[in-house]
Amino acid sequence: MKVAILSGSVYGTAEEVARHAEGVLKKAGLDAWHNPRASLEDVLAFGPESFLVVTSTTGMGELPDNLQPLYYAIRDRLPAWHGQPGGVIALGDSSYGDTYCAGGEQVRELFAELGVLEVLPMLRVDASESVTPEQDAEPWLAEFVNALRS
Numbered sequence: 001m002k003v004a005i006l007s008g009s010v011y012g013t014a015e016e017v018a019r020h021a022e023g024v025l026k027k028a029g030l031d032a033w034h035n036p037r038a039s040l041e042d043v044l045a046f047g048p049e050s051f052l053v054v055t056s057t058t059g060m061g062e063l064p065d066n067l068q069p070l071y072y073a074i075r076d077r078l079p080a081w082h083g084q085p086g087g088v089i090a091l092g093d094s095s096y097g098d099t100y101c102a103g104g105e106q107v108r109e110l111f112a113e114l115g116v117l118e119v120l121p122m123l124r125v126d127a128s129e130s131v132t133p134e135q136d137a138e139p140w141l142a143e144f145v146n147a148l149r150s
């Protein structure tokens with residue numbers, strides 16, 4: 001199964017988690033592909049059968065600048081990904097209150113518009129609690145792998 005991993009990051013933490021996830025998925029035998037600077041054309045050329053989006057939140061609940069162009073390109077073009085499985089890992093900080101992991105929520109809304117099916121509830125990684133986000137994502141990633149295989 002081809003899994004496109006898309007990431008949005010300001011300081012690099014979400015990108016590290018995405019890179020780690022690529023390794024975990026590949027080890028599990030999935031054809032995972034992560035390009036932190038992917039354009040929509042790059043993603044379409046890969047021919048994804050499923051999606052993992054790893055994104056932090058910045059500003060007052062916004063997506064990082066390096067994910068926004070791809071996000072809006074997908075929203076404008078609405079590629080035919082209906083029915084394909086997906087999952088979201090959201091990095092945030094619960095001290096931001098109402099906008100906690102709002103970037104991840106925006107990705108969930110996009111999945112809903114596209115008809116991409118969330119196979120697991122979104123994972124929230126709280127910077128107030130987690131000092132090892134890559135490792136903390138591993139149990140969720142193991143479930144994600146199982147969900148993609150079933």
Ligand SMILES: Cc1cc2nc3c(=O)[nH]c(=O)nc-3n(C[C@H](O)[C@H](O)[C@H](O)COP(=O)(O)O)c2cc1C
Pocket residue numbers: 008009010011012013014015055056057058059060061062064091092093094096099100101102127
């Ligand atoms: C200027 C700034 C604004 C932020 N705004 C939010 C926010 O609105 N909601 C949230 O959950 N986290 C917010 N965060 C926390 C980051 O999302 C969190 O620290 C994350 O782990 C950073 O990941 P990154 O290194 O991939 O950017 C903010 C952090 C900074 C520095």
